[in-house]
Amino acid sequence: YNGSDLWLRYVPVDDAKLLRDYRRAATAVVVENADATKVHRHTTDLAMAPDSSEKLVETTLGAARDELVRGLGGLLGQPTPVATVDGGTVPDGAVVVGTPTSSPLVGRTIATRDLAKVGDEGYLVRSVSKGGARFTVIAGNTDLGALYGTFAFLRLLQTQKPIDHLRVAESPKIKHRLLNNWETERLYAGNNASGIGGLNGESGAIFNFAATGASAGRNLPVILDRYLVMARALASLGINGITINNVNADNAYLTSTRIAQEAALADALRPYxxxxxxxxxxxAPTDSRFAPDTLTNSQLDPYGADFRGWWHRRAQQIQAAIPDFMGLTVKANSEGQPGPQDFGYDHGDGANAIAAAVAPLGMTVHWRTFVYNAEVDNDRLKRAYLEFGPIDDEVQPDGSRGRFADNVFLQTKNGPLDFQAREPIHPMFGRMENTNQALELQITQEYTGQNWMLAYLGPMYEEILKTDTYATDANGKLLKKRLVGNIVDGTAQHHPDTAIVGVANLGNADNLTGHHFAQANLFAFGRQAWDWTLDSADIAADWTRMTWSNDRRVVDTIHAMMMGSWESLVSYQTPLGIGHQFAEGVHYRPDPADWAGRDDWSPIYYNKADSVGLGFDRSPTGSNLAAQYFPRLQQRYGNINSVPENLLMWFHHVPWGHRMDSDRTFWDELVYRYQMGVQYVTWMRETWDRLEPDIDARRFAEVRAKLAVHEADAADWRDTSVNYWKEFSGRDIPVDDAPLSATIVVNGKRFGGFNLSDTSYTIPVPAGAS
Ligand code: BDP
Structure with missing residues (x-):
């Protein structure tokens, strides 16, 4: 088995009693009027790949029906028939799916007021007894809600939960749950992934616009099975949008040929x-590929009719082909991308211009805040807030505050630097109260081990979403709801329109994500985008059961490996708050001694290693990034004695002899962390080996091979880093006689329980060193 079903693996339930119960409780699938409401299809015939085993569906309820037939058929090890309710008799054990509109039966069994509470995309799953029959109803207010409920129901069976007394009510906390698929950049999931840092480019991309099938005189992308597997998998999480191309955008995606292809793709994904x-x-308006509709530079004035008219026309053209097109994501004046500042305007002027052009079409603009113009401040981490904060604060002619238009989302990475394995939260969360703000998280493992390292990022997302911003109101009073999750879901500052974005890891690898365990990060992101209050440990358990096995020993073992894996990565890569120690460009290997041609890309700018200590002083004695946070965090982060140790070097230049909570010196603790991180990987590798009898051969071997590389590369991080720091500290490598701690604490809970027998650690002297 190659992993290509992601977590939608419907293997027979291996517990005999449970299987009997399930077979009794799920005997038939009833989806009334499943084919009635066809979703809009722009293209008349989509070009399916010739050897396709997936099937295109035309309705959302059809997708629900097919999923139940497929899922129950697999899980129960017997075909589950599709039944009708002619004459009103519901078969005992039926699984009924629909909305009060699509299904009279749903209308009769579910109270409208109960359903009203779950909103447009929510669902109810209920066990019902009526007229001598017991059956399950999966109901939504919309077809999509009913589809989401269907996947939730199947998840119960996949994770071997009881299904006979169901009373589930669910609705998403965040409205737009999106992926950005950078597609060709930072993609570690291509079939041709050869080496470390494999940036697969076009050949690894999941959406292959080069593979076209001629149909009705148009070139359509061939709809490949993996698009539909992806669509089903994303729908199973409730992800409701995907921006398909890289933020360093290629104008080709706006050309007429490409729009026709995108329309075909949109058609295939729409039922989900x-x-x-x-x-x-x-x-883009100046690109000659749009001739004769092109503008000159002087027509790019964001307040001018030319610029706005161009974007309006382009958006109209897209909408004609893709009626439910979401909108545009913009990376402007960032890492060489053009933007309004090149023409004497600011981010507010630029964002609002495009927003105004697309607003009449009901589209949004996601304007990214990943900017770090060196002229703004010496500390890269302070720059975004310095640019965007004043625009959010600006008093408008009508007396209101904030200049960004209503259909603009400022899309902000979780931390102020760039997707490092652990960062403090971005100071803008809570500070942009007059603007819609979207949280951007990275799923693709650019800085977190790419497709070589096993790192489960659910705990990282959880740590971010549950961090207290200590945001206050205008009078300085602490808000009641003020975790990052509350800011993002709009409850903190009463934003009705809300969004979360994951930079995705989908490529054309057989398992779609490169590393089998990278699938878990997409799964966790999706579950947390739906409900950010979920526990990442529970999510890991569900994923393991759905993806690998329900065998208790396998579940416990894989779960333990996953839960400590992120903290271990932080430990051997960038412990105690040191950031960005990567070799230039590739972002996989360490190179702490590097100056990458400009300060804010350089390890040495971030580590500030010297004979006194290590770390970037961002306290009041340094750059004072701390002051961008709300007062409580400002005090906590600004003081070396109160800053959480895992963020220490983000805010302080820490003396080598500084006393840590463990009572070790900073130097000893630092070395200890590197070593602990590596030893965890060793433990994972050994532990995985013991699972060989319980795991299918291909996946077992692939993970095993990756863990061997992982272990060697983790050790390289430790040795390269410690060796280099030693030149500055002048201290010896501590040899600790006591066994290293066997526990990793994740979000306040203890995980791991691995035995570290070998506590000695000798740093290899690099080749060529005297
Ligand atoms: C950095 C990536 C780069 C992206 C950039 C961004 O290295 O490939 O283009 O983020 O978010 O992490 O714009």
Whole structure:
């Protein structure tokens, strides 16, 4: 088995008693009027791949029906028939799916007021007894809600939960749950992934616009099975939109040929409730590929009719082909991308211009805040807030505050630097109260081990979402709801429109994500985007059961490996708050001694190693990034004695002899962390080996091979880093006689329980050193 079903693996339930119960409780599938409401299809015939085993569906309820037939058929090890309710008799054990509109039966069994509470995308799953029959009803207010409920129901069976007394009510906390698929950049999931840091480019991309099938005179992308597997998998999580191209956008995605292809893709994804978006380049109107409709530089004035008219026309053209197109994502004045500042305007002017052009079409603009113009401040981490904060604060002619338009989302990475394995939260969370803000998280493991390292990021997302911003109101009073999750879901500052974005890891690898365990990060992101209050440990358990096995020993073992894996990565890569120690460009290997041609890309700028200590002083004695946070965090982070140790070097230049909570010196603790991180990987490798009898051969071997590389590369991080720091500290490597701690604490809970027998650690002297 190659992993290509992701977590939608419907293997027979191996517990005999449970299987009997399930077979009794799920005997038939009833989806009334499943084919009635066809979703809009722009293209008349989509070009399916010739050897396709997936099937295109035309309705959302049809997708629900097919999923139940497939899922129950697999899980129960017997075909589950599709039944009708002619004459009103519901078969005993029926699984009924629909909305009060699509299904009279749902209308009769579910009270409207109960359903009203779950909103547009929510669902109810209920066990019902009526007229001598017991059956299950999966109900939504919309077809999509009913589809989401269907996947939730199947998840119960996949994770071997009881299904006979169900009373589930669910609705998403965040409205737009999106992926950005950078597609060709930072993609570690291509079939041709050869070496470390494999940036697969076009050949690894999941959406292959080069593979076209001629149909009705148009070039359509061949709809490949993996698009539909992806669509089902995303719908199973409730992800409702995907921006398909890289933020360093290629204008090709806006050309007529490509729009026709995108429309075909949108058609295939639409039944699953997945809408399409595009990343664009601010200066696209000047691209000669749009001739004769091109502008000159002087027509790019964001307040001028030319610029707005161009974007309006382009958006109209897209909408004609993709009626539910979401909108545009913009990376402007960032890492060489053009933007309004090149023409004398600011981010507010630029964002609002495009927003105004697309607003009449009901589209949004996601304007990214990943900017770090060196002229703004010496500390890269302070720059974004310095640029965006004043625009959010600006008093408008009507007396209101904030200049960004209502259909603009400022899309902000979780931390102020760039997707490092652990960062403090971005100071903008809570500070942009007059603007819609979207949280951007990275799923693709650019800085977290790419497709070589096993790192489960659920705990990282959880740590971010549950961090207290200590945000206050205008009078300085602490808000009641003020975790990052509350800011993002709009409850903290009463934002009705809300969004979360995951930079995705989908490529054309057989398992779609490169590393089998990278699938877990997409799964966790999706579950947390739906409900950010979920526990990442529970999510890991569900994923393990759905993806690998329900065998208790396998579940416990894989779960333990996953739960400590992120903290271990932080420990051997960037412990105690040191950031960005990567070799230039590739972002996989360490190179702490590097100056990468400009300060804010350089390990030495971030580590500030010297004979006194290590770390970047961002306290009041340094750059004072701390002051960008709300007062409580400002005090906590600004003081070396109160900053959480895992963020220490983000805010302080820490003296080598500084006393840590463990009573070790900072130097000893630092070395200890590197070593602990590596030893955890050793433990994972050994532990995985013991699972060989319980795991299918191909996946077992692939993970095993990756863990061997992982272990060697983790050791390289430790040795390269400690060796280099030693030149500055002048201290010896501590040899600790006591066994290293066997426990890793994740979000306040203890995980791991691995035995570290070998506590000695000798740093190899690098080749060529005297
Ligand atoms: C950095 C990536 C780069 C992206 C950039 C971004 O290295 O490939 O283009 O983020 O978010 O992490 O714009």
């Amino acid at each position: 409730g997945i809408r399409l978006g595009l990343s664009i380049r601010y200066t």
